[in-house]
Amino acid sequence: MQLAETHIAENLETAIRFQEYAVGIFKTIPTKSGIKKAIKKELIFIDGNLATTSKHISGGEKIELFESENSSSFERLKLDLEVLFEDDFLAIIYKPAGILVSGNKFVTITNALSQNLKKAIKQTL
Template structure:
């Protein structure tokens, strides 16, 4: 067990809920929700004992935020493309077909320490931490914190919807105008916007559309579920797509291509973007060529 942060409760603090107090003292806990998760995982201690969700804080107590992992993760030797990096954070281009984190060895998180420079900041994390997730099959931009302060502030940014993401996808069928989808997912409100970029004819699918997607909430599989719900599933989606929707060996045609966020150290608006993956353009060009050839 590694103690990440320690705090001695000063005089005058009595009868304050741990869930309210902890988020004001621990740099790496961004919110009440983050505190609740840490308590549930057994990562907050009061006077050397694991804290409970109903505990209260009193003067003189010692609060500790711990990391239950005994040592830094074993480095997974996966070369990662670093799109942006400074002393506080990094943005990497996640390849498809790999988990961001979890109990497996082959994860992006286990590859980060071998790909990024250590931070010289006083609150540098022992190893870089992703601050959000991308699906196993989704490629693209992933925000990574290198300091406790960046982890906390970026977490707040996601919770307060001050971090904006743009995805690019190829979907089935023609989409001729932009729109918005408000469809709950697992009982929770979820909103996505879409804007068509290019429509191509397809012998196989009728039409394919290259779209920009903007999730305004962050539910699991949100874009995949929402596009399927309006009859335009993302190409290569075996879970929410239609029979014949996948292309052998090509994967899911969904990529996170832009992040816009207030930098945690300066609060300046920062935008990081990448090009649409080459396989998207290749698919559209191939479908258009086949259509033209068949139709003379």
């Protein structure tokens, strides 16, 4: 295995589950399901220990993503969306005509959101 990316966790007011925090921190894994798959394949380490979906992040942790010898590269969608408003809970975008919101196609609003929105810090209750 070879080290692909490293991330130092931001300081958080409230600790959150790793799988929630990790969405969008790595260029090659933009989705929650991708993070879960990488954890299952033992490709993510937190402070030198294997990551788990139940691990909580509070800030300052060193998160490392390794790539396996037979890993395929994830194709990232490059679609610039016009963001009209955004805060930690809501985003309003201009949806171009002809672009699907979600579905089985690659070019969808859902796939483009991670590149166009700031990462919101989700808090668990």
